[in-house]
Amino acid sequence: MTNRQSSVLESVPSSPAQLLAAARSAPTPAALVGDTPxxxxxxxxxxxxxxxxxxxxxxxxGGIKDRTALYMVRAARERGQLLPGARIVESTSGTLGLGLALAGVAFGHPVSVVTDPGMEPQVAGLLRAYGAEVHTVSEPHPVGGWQEARRERVAQLLADLPDAWCPDQYHNPxxxxxxxxxxxxxxxxxxxxxxxxxxxxxxxxxxxxxxxxxxxxxxxxxxxxxxxxxxxxxxxxxxxxxxxxxxxxxxxxxxxxxxxxxxxxxxxxxxxxxxxxxxxxxxxxxxxxxxxxxxxxxxxxxxxxxxxxxxxxxxxxxxxxxxxxxxxxxxxxxxxxxxxxxxxxxxxxxxxxxxxxxxxxTTVEPPAPAADEGVRGLAGVAR
Incomplete structure (x- = not known):
């Protein structure tokens, strides 16, 4: 037997179970998050x-924000801020929206995301495919740009939707x-x-x-x-x-x-x-x-x-x-x-x-807050 033949034989699994030894399996889609290379x-x-x-x-x-979407939703459910089956509403440029869609499937919540015209069509299409509602604002806020315009629309949706909850990724610890x-x-x-x-x-x-x-x-x-x-x-x-x-x-x-x-x-x-x-x-x-x-x-x-x-x-x-x-x-x-x-x-x-x-x-300092910024956190908000 040549050395090459010996090497090949040594690499062949001795049992079918060994074929799956390095494979990753998950009982739920949420379990696929983490352990990235x-x-x-x-x-x-x-x-x-x-x-x-x-x-x-x-x-x-969906990306890095799968981690925080699942964590924020799970924590809010445990604290009673997010009621069973209640709608999740949040502002996103894309990645968190995908994570919240995953969390909605995993925990049984409808999801509404608010975005702007810069969201890629592929992402908007995926969000809808995963069952999320996509709301798109049409004009930027004169001071806070698209982000603040999206957040204002989130606040409107929360006021209109009983029991809806917003994770508010910007201010939620x-x-x-x-x-x-x-x-x-x-x-x-x-x-x-x-x-x-x-x-x-x-x-x-x-x-x-x-x-x-x-x-x-x-x-x-x-x-x-x-x-x-x-x-x-x-x-x-x-x-x-x-x-x-x-x-x-x-x-x-x-x-x-x-x-x-x-x-x-x-x-x-x-x-x-x-x-x-x-x-x-x-x-x-x-x-x-x-x-x-x-x-x-x-x-x-x-x-x-x-x-x-x-x-x-x-x-x-x-x-x-x-x-x-x-x-x-x-x-x-x-x-x-x-x-x-x-x-x-x-x-x-x-x-x-x-x-x-x-x-x-190399000098990192917090910026002075804008005069109209105040406390605008929506974390944990439910209506």
Missing amino acids: VLWVGEPFTAAGRGFWAKLEGHNP DNVAAYAPLARELVAQLGRIDTLVVSVGTGGHSAGIGRVLRSFFPALRVVGVDTCASTIFGQPAGTRLMRGLGSSIHPSNVAYDLFDEVHWVAAPEAVWAARALARTRYATGGWSVGAVALVARWVARTSPAEERIAAVFPDGPHRYVGTVFDDDWCRGHRLLDQVPAEDPQEIARSAEAAVSRWTRC
């Missing part, structure tokens, strides 16, 4: 001898607590983490992952990734093409004290990184993934070779086939052929200048 992202996307580990949350049924398992998965998978690179939108997964990891690794460096024209870290509000990160309001879940630095990334830079990832690593995603990958690539190049860097990729590429990965759409928005600089520009404080390209700031 990590992937080494190295050259040619990164510099030679450098790289980072990407947590691929696109391996969840359960949105933070939901990500502790993800952080523990990273610890088990990587053993040691020196730097976390994470996008910031509602503030939920950045705070939830970062706080738990820092309890394991007190010297952890946390790098937040935002988008230009987002108000989260004190930049002036503006029109934002990128979805899934950034905000036109100030979510109370953002843990400002957690971050060592923040980077703002522009849409063309995120598109370049998402497409480069696809070509070189066959693992990519949309706006958040592109922005996070660009920053993690720089962190890897500028850090010692032994530094262990974890980056969170919130979703996969499928919903972005008609946007980030569509040449005609990108040309129409002037997003192609704009290779990012090797290094970000630097500002000392967020209020120093309005940024329009990849920019880094």
Whole structure:
């Protein structure tokens, strides 16, 4: 018998049960959430001898927000805030809506989501296929943009629907607590983490992952990734093409004290990184993934070779086939052929200048609240 024949025979299972030993099975769709893989992202996307580990949350049924949707719904049911069979109503740009549709199926609740014209048709179609109602606002709020317009429509629906409940992802602390398992998965998978690179939108997964990891690794460096024209870290509000990160309001879940630095990334830079990832690593995603990958690539190049860097990729590429990965759409928005600089520009404080390209700031402070912002949380609201 040749060595090759011996090797082949050794790899053949001795019993049918062994064929399923590594397969994953689940009694409910909710049980498919979690235990997502990590992937080494190295050259040619990164510099030679450098790289980072990407947590691929696109391996969840709908994306990273499956975790928080299930957690928030379960917690509200346990507290009696969400009654059996009551409707769930929430604002979303897409990923949380998919998670809430999953939670609605898992726990037996009808779901209504409020979105805006920027939601991709594929996502809206999926939400309807999963049984969710989709309400689309037609005009942005003059101060809070599309987010505030969506939230106002949510408030209207809550007033009209008896017993309806809103998780209010922007201000609900359960949105933070939901990500502790993800952080523990990273610890088990990587053993040691020196730097976390994470996008910031509602503030939920950045705070939830970062706080738990820092309890394991007190010297952890946390790098937040935002988008230009987002108000989260004190930049002036503006029109934002990128979805899934950034905000036109100030979510109370953002843990400002957690971050060592923040980077703002522009849409063309995120598109370049998402497409480069696809070509070189066959693992990519949309706006958040592109922005996070660009920053993690720089962190890897500028850090010692032994530094262990974890980056969170919130979703996969499928919903972005008609946007980030569509040449005609990108040309129409002037997003192609704009290779990012090797290094970000630097500002000392967020209020120093309005940024329009990849920019880094190592002084992270909470922004002053807008005069009309007040307390607008809808968490736990039922009508």
